[in-house]
Amino acid sequence: MSQLRRYRGNVQKLVLAFDVGTTFSGVSYALLDPGKIPEVKTVTRYPKQGNAAGDSIGNSKVPSVLYYASDGTLEAVGxxxxxxxxxxxxDENLIFVEWFKLHLCPETLDADxxxxxxxxxxxxxxTVVDVFADFLRYLFECAREFIVExxxxxxxxxxxxxxGQIEFVLSHPNGWEGAQQAKMRRAAIQAGLVPDDLTGHARIYFVSEGEASLHFCVHIAKVAGSLKNGDSVIVIDAGGGTVDLSMYRFTKMNPLTIEEVATPICIMHGSTxxxxxxxxxxxxxxxxILVDPILKVAFSAALKSSKNKDKIQEMLSxxxxxxxxxxxNPKEPSYIQLNTKNCKDDAIKIRRGRVTLSGSNVASFFAPAITAICNAALKQRTEAPTSVKGVFLVGGFAASPWLYSQLQQTLRPFGLTVTCPQNHHQTKAVAVGAVVHHIxxxxxxxxxxxxxxVPASIVLDMTDMEHLQRLDDLYCHPSGLPMIPGRFDVILARGRRFRQNEEIREPYSRCSFDESSLNVTVGPIMCYRGSSKDPRWLDTEPDKYSIGCMVRADTSxxxxxxxxxxxxxxxxxxxxIVLICGLTELQAQISWTENGEEKRGPAEVIYADDIDSLDST
Known part of the structure; x- marks a missing residue:
C-alpha cells in the first residue's frame, strides 16, 4: 500500500466519495485529523443487504436501483x-428504475x-437529475449511519x-464533461448534500473513474512497487455501463508524480x-413453457404478456x-435455472426448469465488448511516449474470468500484459480511489x-480562397472593415497535455456602437470532435462542432x-478569457490591463441545460 502523508490541515474534516455505478454503487470515506495519516474506509452496510459472505459483489456494493410509486413517491432504494x-x-403500481446513470451519458460516446x-x-x-438526487440522498444517509455507528x-x-463542512467527491466516466458534472452537482444540491450557494458548490469535487482507478491501484494494489521512473501503464476500469481507459507515466517515484500521457477513452461497452x-x-x-398437460404456448410469440415479461426478467436475473x-469456457454449456421445474422442451434444451445455453452463444454475448475494449487499448497504446509496462484491469466487469482471459490473450501479442489487483472486485475501487485522489x-x-x-471573425482577404467561398456571410464591422464570420480559433487542441492549474488565455476584442452593451460578456466555448488536426471553419464539419459551455462575466x-x-x-x-485547466472541472476568469497592472475578475461557466436562462438575465 502506498503510504498517504499526514494530514497537514488545522481542522478535522470528513471526505465522502460516492461512486454511482450503472449496476452497483459504493461509498468510501476518510476522517482527516490534523497530524495523522488518513485511513480510507468503505461503507459496508446497507439496509436489507444481508451478510455477503460468499457473495461475489460483497457488502461494499449496493444495487443502483430504485422503486417509485405511480405518483412519483420514492418507495425503496438499493x-x-x-x-x-x-x-x-x-407491480403495475410500482415503477422499477435501473441503469439510470446511462441517461446522463453524452451522445458522443462510443456506445453499444x-x-x-x-x-x-x-x-x-x-428527470435523470431527480433520480440521481434520490439515489445520492440514500447513499448519504447510509454513509451517515455507518460512520456514526x-x-x-x-x-x-x-x-x-x-x-456542515463535508467535502464530497463524485466520480464519473472519462467521457463525461462539464455538462454532466453540472447535472451531478445539481443532483447533490437537490439531495441536500450541500446548500445552493458558492460555499456549497465549492464542497463538491469531481474525479474521472480512470483517475480514481489509478489512485486505487497505486494506494491499495501497490502497483508502483513494480515500476520505475518513466514507466507507462494503462488503467482499464470495466464497469457496468462504461469502460474507461487511461494511460499514465510515472515521472517520479519519490515523491510520487504521475502524468496522463494519452487521450482518455470512454466506451459504453460495460457488463450491461x-x-x-x-x-x-x-x-x-x-x-x-408447459402451461398444462395439453397446452403449450410459444414464449416468444407472447412476449407482450406481463407474465412472460416477468419470466424473461427472472431468466436475466x-x-x-x-x-x-x-x-x-465456450466449449462447455451454461445454464439458466427457472423457478419452476414443471418446464420441459427437449428440442430447445429445457429440462427440469433449466435452460441450456451453448458456450459459444454465451461467448457471443461478450464478444462485442471484448473487441471494443481491446481496440481501445491498442489505440491508446499508439499514443504512448514510451513502452507500456502493463495494463491494470479493475471494475465490476473485470471480475469476469472470460473477459480477463480474453483481454490477456488478445493484448499479449502486442506486448501488453494484463493484470487484476487481487480481490479488487470485492470493493468499489473507484470510490476508494476517489478518496485517495482527493487527499x-x-x-x-x-x-x-x-x-x-471559440467562434471568431476575420478581416476579409480577397486573395484567400477560403474567404472567397464565404462571401455570402460577409458583414461590416463597426470599424468599417469587411469581416468573415465562422472561423474556429483553437484554444486547447485534443491530445495536448496541460499542467495542474495551467492557465490558457484567449484574447477577446468586443466592439459596439452602444457603450452599455459592453458591461457583460457572454461567449461560447466550442468543442471539435473530428479528426482534423487543424480545424479552421465551423461550416466545414458542422456535425463535429458543439457548444461545450458558455462563459459569462461582468466586464463593466x-x-x-x-x-x-x-x-x-x-x-x-x-x-x-482565462481558462484554468488541469483541474477535474473547467474554471474561468477574465483578465485585463489597467494602468499597466493586470486585473482579474470572476467568470461563470454555464452548461447546456442552463444556457436558456441567459436570455432572461
Whole structure:
C-alpha cells in the first residue's frame, strides 16, 4: 500500500466519495485529523443487504436501483428495491428504475447499440437529475449511519462537528464533461448534500473513474512497487455501463508524480451490454413453457404478456447473478435455472426448469465488448511516449474470468500484459480511489480529450480562397472593415497535455456602437470532435462542432475606448478569457490591463441545460 502523508490541515474534516455505478454503487470515506495519516474506509452496510459472505459483489456494493410509486413517491432504494423486485415481480403500481446513470451519458460516446436500445426509460415526470438526487440522498444517509455507528464512542459528536463542512467527491466516466458534472452537482444540491450557494458548490469535487482507478491501484494494489521512473501503464476500469481507459507515466517515484500521457477513452461497452445481448437472444428463442398437460404456448410469440415479461426478467436475473460471472469456457454449456421445474422442451434444451445455453452463444454475448475494449487499448497504446509496462484491469466487469482471459490473450501479442489487483472486485475501487485522489492527487498533468476553441471573425482577404467561398456571410464591422464570420480559433487542441492549474488565455476584442452593451460578456466555448488536426471553419464539419459551455462575466470594470470608424464613433473593449485547466472541472476568469497592472475578475461557466436562462438575465 502506498503510504498517504499526514494530514497537514488545522481542522478535522470528513471526505465522502460516492461512486454511482450503472449496476452497483459504493461509498468510501476518510476522517482527516490534523497530524495523522488518513485511513480510507468503505461503507459496508446497507439496509436489507444481508451478510455477503460468499457473495461475489460483497457488502461494499449496493444495487443502483430504485422503486417509485405511480405518483412519483420514492418507495425503496438499493438492496431493498432489489429484494422487492425479486419478491413480487413488476407491480403495475410500482415503477422499477435501473441503469439510470446511462441517461446522463453524452451522445458522443462510443456506445453499444443494443445497450442504447434497451436502456430502461425514466419514470414519467422524473428527470435523470431527480433520480440521481434520490439515489445520492440514500447513499448519504447510509454513509451517515455507518460512520456514526463505526466511529464510536464519538460518532455522533464527530458527525455533528463536520456535517456542515463535508467535502464530497463524485466520480464519473472519462467521457463525461462539464455538462454532466453540472447535472451531478445539481443532483447533490437537490439531495441536500450541500446548500445552493458558492460555499456549497465549492464542497463538491469531481474525479474521472480512470483517475480514481489509478489512485486505487497505486494506494491499495501497490502497483508502483513494480515500476520505475518513466514507466507507462494503462488503467482499464470495466464497469457496468462504461469502460474507461487511461494511460499514465510515472515521472517520479519519490515523491510520487504521475502524468496522463494519452487521450482518455470512454466506451459504453460495460457488463450491461452482455445482459442486453443475452436478453435479445432469450427473447428470440423458440421457448415453450408447459402451461398444462395439453397446452403449450410459444414464449416468444407472447412476449407482450406481463407474465412472460416477468419470466424473461427472472431468466436475466439468474444470468446476471450466476451464468455471466461464472462463464469461462465456450466449449462447455451454461445454464439458466427457472423457478419452476414443471418446464420441459427437449428440442430447445429445457429440462427440469433449466435452460441450456451453448458456450459459444454465451461467448457471443461478450464478444462485442471484448473487441471494443481491446481496440481501445491498442489505440491508446499508439499514443504512448514510451513502452507500456502493463495494463491494470479493475471494475465490476473485470471480475469476469472470460473477459480477463480474453483481454490477456488478445493484448499479449502486442506486448501488453494484463493484470487484476487481487480481490479488487470485492470493493468499489473507484470510490476508494476517489478518496485517495482527493487527499493526495498524484496526477500533475492531464490530456485534452477534445479540441476546444471559440467562434471568431476575420478581416476579409480577397486573395484567400477560403474567404472567397464565404462571401455570402460577409458583414461590416463597426470599424468599417469587411469581416468573415465562422472561423474556429483553437484554444486547447485534443491530445495536448496541460499542467495542474495551467492557465490558457484567449484574447477577446468586443466592439459596439452602444457603450452599455459592453458591461457583460457572454461567449461560447466550442468543442471539435473530428479528426482534423487543424480545424479552421465551423461550416466545414458542422456535425463535429458543439457548444461545450458558455462563459459569462461582468466586464463593466474593463476599460472601453471610443474610436472613430468609417461609419461613425464606436466603443472597443479588450480583455482575455482565462481558462484554468488541469483541474477535474473547467474554471474561468477574465483578465485585463489597467494602468499597466493586470486585473482579474470572476467568470461563470454555464452548461447546456442552463444556457436558456441567459436570455432572461
Amino acid at each position: 438492496a431493498e428495491a432489489a429484494l422487492l423486485a425479486e419478491a413480487q415481480g413488476k 447499440e443494443d445497450l442504447r436500445a434497451r436502456t430502461p426509460p425514466l419514470p414519467a415526470g422524473k 463505526n466511529e464510536k464512542p464519538n460518532g455522533e459528536r464527530f458527525w455533528s462537528s463536520v456535517q 451490454t452482455v445482459n442486453a445481448r443475452a436478453q435479445a437472444f432469450l427473447e428470440g428463442m423458440e421457448l415453450f 439468474y444470468f446476471e447473478k450466476y451464468t455471466k460471472p461464472d462463464f469461462k 493526495e492527487n498524484w496526477v500533475s498533468a492531464r490530456v485534452a480529450s477534445v479540441t476546444y476553441g 470594470r474593463v476599460e472601453r475606448k471610443r474610436v472613430l470608424g468609417r461609419v461613425g464613433w464606436f466603443y472597443i473593449q479588450q480583455f482575455d
